[in-house]
Amino acid sequence: MIQIKNLSKLYQTKKQKVQAVDNVSLNIEPGEIFGVIGYSGAGKSTFVRLINRLEEPSDGSVVIHDKDITKMPSHQLRKKRQKIGMIFQHFNLLWSRTVFDNIAFPLEIAGVSKAKRKEKVLELIHLVGLSGKEYAYPSQLSGGQKQRVGIARALANDPEVLLCDEATSALDPETTDDILDLLVSINKKLGLTIILITHEMHVIQKICHRVAVMENGKVVENGEVLNVFVRPQSKTTKRFVQQLNPLEHEKDKLYNFINDREDSEVVKLHFIGNHARRALISEIAKKFDVEINILQGSIAPTQEGAYGTLFVEINGEKAVLTNTIQYIQDSGVEVEVLKHA
Known part of the structure; x- marks a missing residue:
């Protein structure tokens, strides 16, 4: 289980303070796909980056499998991050490396032998549906294929958790559905816990088990997707539901x-x-x-x-x-x- 308690992030600028994440508490069950939805500026991307401490929290805690991420010293955190995969909106691939080498990169950093790297990379290429593209470069791939590389790379170290920050926002609707189907397949095959950040209600509807709605850094509503859809309570949630039934x-x-x-x-x-x-x-x-x-x-x-x-x-x-x-x-x-x- 992932236990997030009173998590906050305050940015201090010369002119003002910005409360990007404000006292968020959530429990995420092992093996579920948990969605976090909000409009631009709601704090959802900052929130997901606090989970693996790409951003340092101002307050609160993140506990993953009984290990408090927020209290870990740097050397322990680096090791723990190998078990927290992350995929991004704009893929973040290494453009001078092939598909194979992009996926192998985290394994190289982890010190995995060349033979085991090859075995693992080929396994992941097959898993994400990129067989035959092993030696293609990112510039030769479609947006959906690039994101498949990003997903395979995030899975290289057999993570316990996969964080998806607007992973489908740069894709067309058909490709978005393909990537969402892939995430569902991975969730079922690997039993992987997925935390998915988005501003698209269609994404939540299609693959998430539960959802939290964020506004101004706070969680204004959360629960099972079906229940939230049928009985939206907050104004923000009602606006999102209208996306599906205009x-x-x-x-x-x-x-x-x-x-x-x-x-x-x-x-x-x-x-x-x-x-x-x-x-x-x-x-x-x-x-x-x-x-x-x-x-x-x-x-x-x-x-x-x-x-x-x-x-x-x-x-x-x-x-x-x-x-x-x-x-x-x-x-x-x-x-x-x-x-x-």
Whole structure:
């Protein structure tokens, strides 16, 4: 487990003090993919660099597998960092070295023999899908291939933790999904704990088990991704959720499609987990004497299951409408009434 307690970073300039990270406490479980999301200036990149002490914390502690990183002397920290891999937004490759030599570099520093280096590098090249590119230079690679080299290099010393600082921000959407699929595969094959920093909710949705939302150096919300998506509490989280369902905040426009009859209710349905696969609308139409007008909807998969949102107008007698909504709620689907009959 990674235990982060009261972690803070204060920058002192000639003119002002800047609290980049402010009293952050989190527990990250072994083998999980933990996301940290925030807008520019939220403090998330500083936060991830505090975990391996690329930045020195002003206060607080980071404990990885019962070892307090923040109290380690330099010689112990250098050794511990070999077990904390890191990948970056702009790859940070050595441009004069081939793919093979870039991946071998941390092994050279660690004093691994040439024969073992070769065996390990070839294994990693196969793992990240770069077979045939061993002797290519970074300038000959696509952005996605460069990031695969960065991932392989970060895995060279068999780390306990992999830190990803905006690892997909420089990539196009299709390549981003490929890299995210690779991280999920690595997480499952190696049981590797991954801490992923991003400003893209799609990244969190696709691969993370839990997420912390940062704003002004603080964690304003954290929990399981599915729960945070369905029940966002902070304004910042709600803005991120809108990235996945941009029509969510345009409810007023729905009324352009409503019949506006006195015998109608407009409801928002939340489908979570297995309920997202259920043919509930079909069930209702067969069971109750109502007319259903589907206004809009969306469904999104997460690591913990799918969740969907559906806006519908239901027309019928008031007593029937009441029974219909009760049936929906009893089915395990959350209901928010937007317009009463």
